[in-house]
Amino acid sequence: MWTLTDAGLRQQAVLVTALDGDGAQVRDASGTGPVHLAAWDDLVMLSRGGAAPPAFGGKMTAGLWSGDRITGSPVSFSGETLVWTNPWFGNLKIGLSQLAYVIRVIRPDANQLADVPGLDDIRQQDIVQLANGDTAAGIVTSLDGTSVSVQSTGDPVPVPLDSVRAILMTTPHRKSGQEKRGVRVTVDDGSIVTASSVKLTDGTLAMTRSDGQILSVAFKSVTSIEQVNGPISWLSERVPSEDIQTPFWGGDPRWPTRVGAAVDGRPLAFAGRAYPHGIGVHAYSRLSYALDSTYVALRTGYAITGDSPLADLTVRIKLDGKTVYESGHVRSTVLADPIVVDVRGARILSLEVDYGPAGDVQGRLAWLDPVLMKSMPGKSVNGAEPATTRSSGQSMEILTAPAGVVPDAAAPMAPPGIVLQPDEGAK
Numbered sequence: 085m086w087t088l089t090d091a092g093l094r095q096q097a098v099l100v101t102a103l104d105g106d107g108a109q110v111r112d113a114s115g116t117g118p119v120h121l122a123a124w125d126d127l128v129m130l131s132r133g134g135a136a137p138p139a140f141g142g143k144m145t146a147g148l149w150s151g152d153r154i155t156g157s158p159v160s161f162s163g164e165t166l167v168w169t170n171p172w173f174g175n176l177k178i179g180l181s182q183l184a185y186v187i188r189v190i191r192p193d194a195n196q197l198a199d200v201p202g203l204d205d206i207r208q209q210d211i212v213q214l215a216n217g218d219t220a221a222g223i224v225t226s227l228d229g230t231s232v233s234v235q236s237t238g239d240p241v242p243v244p245l246d247s248v249r250a251i252l253m254t255t256p257h258r259k260s261g262q263e264k265r266g267v268r269v270t271v272d273d274g275s276i277v278t279a280s281s282v283k284l285t286d287g288t289l290a291m292t293r294s295d296g297q298i299l300s301v302a303f304k305s306v307t308s309i310e311q312v313n314g315p316i317s318w319l320s321e322r323v324p325s326e327d328i329q330t331p332f333w334g335g336d337p338r339w340p341t342r343v344g345a346a347v348d349g350r351p352l353a354f355a356g357r358a359y360p361h362g363i364g365v366h367a368y369s370r371l372s373y374a375l376d377s378t379y380v381a382l383r384t385g386y387a388i389t390g391d392s393p394l395a396d397l398t399v400r401i402k403l404d405g406k407t408v409y410e411s412g413h414v415r416s417t418v419l420a421d422p423i424v425v426d427v428r429g430a431r432i433l434s435l436e437v438d439y440g441p442a443g444d445v446q447g448r449l450a451w452l453d454p455v456l457m458k459s460m461p462g463k464s465v466n467g468a469e470p471a472t473t474r475s476s477g478q479s480m481e482i483l484t485a486p487a488g489v490v491p492d493a494a495a496p497m498a499p500p501g502i503v504l505q506p507d508e509g510a511k
Contacts, residue, residue, distance in 0.1 A: 085097055085098075085099065085113060085132070086098050086099065086100050086110075086130045086131065086132060087129075087130070087131050087132075088108070088110060088122055088127070088129070088130055089127075089128040089129040089130075089131070090122070090126050090127065090128060090315075091125070091126045091127075091128060091314075091315035091316060091457070091458065091459060092459070092461055093128070093316075093383075093455075093461070096112075096113075097112075097113035098110040098111060098112065098113065098122075098130075099111045099112075099113065099115050100130060100284070101119055102284055103282060103283065103284035103289070103309070104282075104283045104284070105124075105281060105283070106121060106123060106124070107121050107122050107123040107124045107125075107126075107127055108121070108122045108127060108130060109121055109122075110122055124311060124314055125314070125315060126315060127311055127314065127315070128310065128311055128314065128315060128316055129308060129309065129310040129311065130308065130309045130310075131307065131308040131309075131310075132306075132307045132308065143155075143157060143188065143189055144156065144157050144158070144186060144187065144188055144189060145186070145187055145189055145274075146158075146166070146168050146178060146183065146185070146186050147183075147184045147185045147186075147187070148178065148182045148183060148184055149182060149183075149184045149256065150182065150278060151268075151276070151278075151320075151321065151343070151344075152268075152276050152277055152278050153274070153275065153276050154168055154170050154173070154176070154178075154275045154276075154277065155170060155171075155189070155273050155274060155275050156168055156169045156170035156171065156275075157169060157229050158186065158227045158228055158229060158245075159175060159228060159229060160227075160228050161224075161225075161226045161227040161228060163180075164179060164180045164181065165177050165178070165179060165180065166178045166179075166180060166183060166227060170275060171273070172271050172272075172273065172275060172301045172302075172305055173275070173277065173299045173300075173301060174299070176277075176297060176299060177295070177297060179295070180253075181256060183253050184252075184253055185200070185203065185250060185251060185252050185253060186227070186250065186251040187200055187249070187250040187251075188215075188248060188249055188250065197345070197349065199349075200213070200249075200250045200252075201213070202252060203250075203252065204340045204341075204342060205255075205340070206255045207252060207253070207254050207255045208254065208255075209221050209222055209223065209254055210222060210223055210224045210234065210251070210252065210253050210254050211251075211252040212224070212232060212234050212243060212248060212250075212251050212252075213248070213249045213250040213251075213252070214243070214247050214248060214249060215247055215248070215249045216247070220234045220236065220241070220243065221234070221236060222234045222235050222236030222237075223235045223236075224251065224253070225240045226240070226242075227251070228245075229245065230244065230245055231243060231244055231245050232245055232248060232251060264294075264312075264313060265280075265311070265312065265313045265314055266278045266279060266280055266294070266311075266312045266313065267279050267280070267281065267282045267291070267309060267310070267311055267312070268308075268309075268310045268311075268312050269282065269289065269291055269301070269306060269308070269309055269310075270306070270307050270308045270309075270310075271301055271305045271306055271307060272305045272307060277291060277293070277299060278293070278294075278312060279291035279292055279293050279294075279299070280292055280293060280294045282309065284303055287302060287303050287304065288300050288301070288302060288303060289301050289302075289303045289306055289309075315457070315458050315459075316379075316455050316456065316457050316458070317378075317379060317455065317456040318361040318453065318454070318455050318456075319361075319363065319371075319373060319384075319435075319451070319454040319455065319456065320343045320344060320361045320362070320363055320453075320454075321361075322373055324371045324372055324373055325372050325373060325374050325432070326370060326371065326372035326434070327341055327370075327371055327372075328368075328369065328370045328371075329341065329365065329366060329368070329369050330368045330369075331368075331444060332367070332368070332439055332443040332444035332445075332447075333443075338366075339365070339366030339448070341363060341364065341365050341369070341371065342363070342364040343363055343364075344360055344361065344362065344363075345362075345364055346364040346389040346390060346448060346450055347364040347365060347366045347389070347448050348364075348389075348390060348448065350389065350390065352364065352389065352450050352452065354387055354419055354452070355419075359450070359452045359453045360453075361453040361454075361455070362450045362451060362452050362453055362454075363435075363450065363451045363454065364389060364448070364449075364450045365435075365437055365448075365449055365450070365451070366437075366444065366447050366448050366449070367397055367437045367438060367439050367440075367443075367444040367447030367449070368436075368437065368438055368439055368444065368447075369435075369436065369437040369449075370434055370435070370436045370437075371434065371435045371436075371451075372432055372433065372434040372435075373432070373433045373434075374431065374432060375427055375430050375431055375432065375433055375456075377428075378456075378458065379427065379456035379457060379458055380426065380427065380428050380457065380458060380459065380460055381424050381425065381426055381427060381456070381457045381459070381460050381461065382401070382424065382425040382427050382433060382454060382455070382456055382457075383422055383423070383424045383425075383454070383455050383457055383461060384401075384422060384423065384425075384435075384451055384452065384453070384454035384455070385419065385420065385421070385422040385423075385451075385452035385453070386399055386414070386420070386449060386450065386451050386452055387416075387418075387419045387420075387449070387450055387452060388414065388415065388416035388446075388448060388449055389448045389449065389450045390416075390446075390448055391416075392416045392446035392447075392448055393416055393446070394442055394445050394446045395414075395415060395416050395440075395442070395445065395446040395447055395448065395449075396413055396414070396415060396440035396441050396442050397413075397414045397437055397438065397439070397440045397447055397449060398410065398411065398412045398413075398414065398437070398438040398439070398440055399411045399414050399436070399437055399438075399449070400434075400435075400436040400437075400438065401423075401425055401433070401434070401435060401436070402432075402433070402434040402436060403425070403427060403430035403432070403433060403434075404430050404431055404432050405432070405434070408425055409423060409425060412440070413440065414440075414449070416446075422452070424460070424461055426460065427456070435451055435454065437449050
């Protein structure tokens with residue numbers, strides 16, 4: 085049984101019978117109805133019904149700047165290519181410019197990335213972190229199943245791989261976010277691989293990557309198949325043209341933006357629902373993204389993260405520098421309904437989190453699965469001026485929507501009304 089999510093973010097239970105360049109052939113959940121095509125132009129995701137979010141498996145995990153991650157172990161390192169082996173996919177090649185990190189898996193939950201110091205920092209050189217807390221910085225010149233060599237000054241120095249906690253690669257001038265159309269496949273061990281095309285044949289899913297590599301995996305091991313930058317485009321997949329974080333008292337930024345997690349590394353979950361495409365920020369924060377005519381609307385929610393009773397922030401959405409949505413006094417006890425912003429004609433989208441009366445105290449906020457859509461999901465009723473919700477203290481106000489903002493009438497993917505933070509308990 086699979087859950088199919090379409091371009092309107094509606095969901096239904098289906099049985100998958102085929103998958104190819106046209107889309108997915110599916111039946112209804114009973115298996116007795118006719119087969120129909122869910123075309124790629126209307127297909128966002130297929131996920132196993134009731135499947136838990138995949139955890140880290142294996143002993144080591146290689147992470148790519150695109151967001152892919154593959155469990156397993158290194159085989160060889162030659163020139164600009166790392167050969168990596170995985171129990172599901174076999175051997176695959178990873179370009180050095182694509183590689184963001186290699187970490188040793190200590191515990192299986194995805195939140196373990198928060199335990200790697202400096203993972204989100206901008207790095208001018210490669211860094212090898214040892215299990216005893218020591219580090220070596222320089223250029224990684226070789227990597228295989230037994231050792232990694234780092235050259236700082238003089239000859240490369242080999243380090244036994246068993247003593248390595250993490251290998252963090254130099255930050256590229258521009259991170260290679262997944263901005264092209266593709267299909268992201270997740271398997272049981274938590275490995276995530278993006279392909280340019282997929283095809284299901286006799287219980288085996290074949291994936292053709294952008295570099296021509298063809299990987300195959302048993303379909304029964306697949307937990308989700310997500311189209312990237314198809315009918316929708318998650319902002320978490322796009323490289324921002326601007327990523328600013330300014331502490332209230334000045335100094336170096338202490339809370340870099342985190343994709344798929346809160347700024348403190350905790351998973352994003354509210355009222356029992358996970359937000360894998362959320363973006364964690366800390367006031368003051370501004371994220372900007374270049375737009376074109378491909379997508380017509382932005383849909384997003386937002387919420388204070390963690391145990392933050394003192395947080396009091398202002399949230400804004402801007403188009404070409406002009407504020408089209410603003411909400412003041414955003415507190416940790418309120419989760420507003422998702423909003424939709426019409427972005428047609430705009431060239432720059434900015435998401436801004438500003439200081440409130442308490443400055444940046446506990447100013448941790450997450451944009452909850454912000455997504456660009458090719459069709460407008462919310463419309464005004466009978467031509468009336470639409471309304472939108474805004475959080476204010478402990479209550480919800482209904483306000484006349486500013487220009488360019490419409491309510492998310494369907495909002496099937498988000499809990500309505502007011503909910504509590506997970507760590508505050510039920511009241």
